[in-house]
Amino acid sequence: MQLKQVLIIHKSGDALSQRWAKKCAEALEKRGCNVLMGPSGPKDNPYPVFLASVSLPINLAVVLGGDGTALSAARNLASDGIPILAVNVGGHLGFLTESPDDFDSETIWDRLEADRYAVQTRMMLQATVHEGNRTNLEPVSDRFLALNEMCIKPASADRMITSILEMEIDGEVVDQYQGDGLIISTPTGSTCYTVAANGPIIHPGMAAISVTPICPLSLSSRPILIPSGSVVSIWPLADYDLSTKLWMDGVLATSIWPGQRVDIRMAAEEARFIVLRENYSYYQTLREKLQWAGARIHYHNNHRN
Incomplete structure (x- = not known):
C-alpha cells in the first residue's frame, strides 16, 4: 500500500x-x-x-x-x-x-x-423511500447506507409510541408487526442492536439479511433470516402521529409518511477494514x-x- x-x-x-x-x-x-x-x-x-x-x-x-x-x-x-x-x-x-x-x-x-x-470486506445495506406500492420504483429520498442495520421505528418526545408495520419480502406480504419497530440487519450488525432484541448472531462471512422485531406485541412474531439478494419493503400503517422514522446505524436518516414504503436491500458497496x-x-x-x-x-x- x-x-x-x-x-x-x-x-x-x-x-x-x-x-x-x-x-x-x-x-x-x-x-x-x-x-x-x-x-x-x-x-x-x-x-x-x-x-x-x-x-x-x-x-x-x-x-x-x-x-x-x-x-x-x-x-x-x-x-x-x-x-x-x-x-x-x-x-x-x-x-x-x-x-x-x-x-x-x-x-x-x-x-x-x-x-x-489483510482486508476484510463487510456487506452493507441500502434503503430508499418510495411512494405507494412496489410499482413505484423511483425513490423520493436519498439513498441511505448502513453497515450495521436499518431500523424503522417511531420517535416522539412526549410519549412511547408503538408502530404497526407491514413487511413484504420480494413482493410477498410476510407479516404485520405491532410493537416498537423492526431491525433489518447485516451480519456485522447482528452483534449490535439486533442481538439486544434477541435476534440471531450471524458470522460476517455469510451473505444474509436478518429481520428482527423490537418488543412485538405478539409471541408469534419472530426474527427471520433471508438471502442477501432479497428486497425488504416496509409500510408504516395507522401512523396517526406521523412519527415513523428510518434510522441507519443508529443515526436518523429520514421520516416516513403514511402511503410511503421503505425498500431495503444489499448495497453494491462493501466496507473494507484493515486487519x-x-x-x-x-x-x-x-x-x-x-x-x-x-x-x-x-x-x-x-x-x-
Missing part, C-alpha cells in the same frame, strides 16, 4: 483519540504523506469536505474511536473503496476496531507499506466482547485439565 494521502479521523470531543491522531499525523508526515485530519461525531462529519477537496486518491483512512466512529467512516467511504484502519481509542465494545495495545505507529506504517495486512492481528478470530472476538465463558475460564492444555 502506498501512503501518499491518508485521512486521520478522531472521535469528536475525545481528548485521547485526538492525541493519538496528532501522533499518527506526525509519523506519516515524516514519511512524506499528505494528511487530512478531523473529528467525527453526531455533529461533525468531515468526510464530504475531505472527499471533495482532494485531487489525489486517498490510500487509507485511520479512524480512532469506537464502533460508532468506524460505522460513520464505513458509510462515507465505502462508495470510494477506501480501506479503513479502525483503532479502539475512546470507544467501548469495539467489535469493528483493532486493539490499541497492538498499535505502534512506526511498525504499523512499515507493515502497511510492505502489504503485510493487522495475525491471530484474528471472529469467535475470539465474540468470547471477549460478549463475555462468554470461554473468555473467563482459561485452560492450560487441550485436555481441559
